[in-house]
Amino acid sequence: MAENYDHFDEYEETIEVFLCPRLGEPAPDFVADTTHGKIRLSEYNKGSWVILFSHPADFTPVCTTEFAAFADKQDEFDKRNVKLIGLSIDSVYSHIAWVKTIEEKFEVKIKFPIIADLLMDVAHKYGMIHPGISEVHAIRTIFIIDPNDILKASIAYPSSVDRNINEIIRMIDALQLVDKEKVATPANWKPGENVIVPPPKTQEEAE
Numbered sequence: 001m002a003e004n005y006d007h008f009d010e011y012e013e014t015i016e017v018f019l020c021p022r023l024g025e026p027a028p029d030f031v032a033d034t035t036h037g038k039i040r041l042s043e044y045n046k047g048s049w050v051i052l053f054s055h056p057a058d059f060t061p062v063c064t065t066e067f068a069a070f071a072d073k074q075d076e077f078d079k080r081n082v083k084l085i086g087l088s089i090d091s092v093y094s095h096i097a098w099v100k101t102i103e104e105k106f107e108v109k110i111k112f113p114i115i116a117d118l119l120m121d122v123a124h125k126y127g128m129i130h131p132g133i134s135e136v137h138a139i140r141t142i143f144i145i146d147p148n149d150i151l152k153a154s155i156a157y158p159s160s161v162d163r164n165i166n167e168i169i170r171m172i173d174a175l176q177l178v179d180k181e182k183v184a185t186p187a188n189w190k191p192g193e194n195v196i197v198p199p200p201k202t203q204e205e206a207e
């Protein structure tokens with residue numbers, strides 16, 4: 001006699017998978033409204049490195065200090081050929097008002113665009129929505145993309161913990177160095193310090 005499993009239907013669940021882009025693969029392209037108008041990522045980063053970073057919401061204390069810190073280090077990013085682009089699930093109008101507040105309070109100039117990701121399109125492409133934290137806000141993340149549109153590094157932070165801008169700059173220095181010289185950086189490496197030369201993989205490299 002065949003068994004009836006219809007009663008199991010009430011236990012069925014829909015499991016959502018939130019995928020994050022993987023290192024070494026092309027960064028997901030997108031077109032988005034920003035405080036600088038509509039931007040396509042693949043055009044924005046032509047010939048440059050890009051740091052795409054998200055924050056939970058405008059006008060929140062931690063995010064406000066972070067944006068002021070990013071703006072304060074704008075010259076350091078410019079020296080390294082790095083473009084910044086922020087993101088949150090807020091409107092362009094909210095971003096503009098927030099930027100004005102930050103600039104007045106911290107005496108900085110925010111020159112980089114901020115994505116208004118109201119429909120969470122970019123946030124979902126980059127796995128920024130973590131339901132265990134929030135289903136309506138992006139978590140605090142950083143994605144570093146090279147001039148060839150390849151994702152080189154990513155970091156996720158809890159909403160209550162800040163990002164260290166100097167560490168992000170150090171990471172850029174390390175990524176650019178290993179990309180150019182094919183070396184590796186040891187623990188706590190800083191620019192100008194010794195690096196690790198990997199063993200040769202072929203006879204040609206050894207010679």
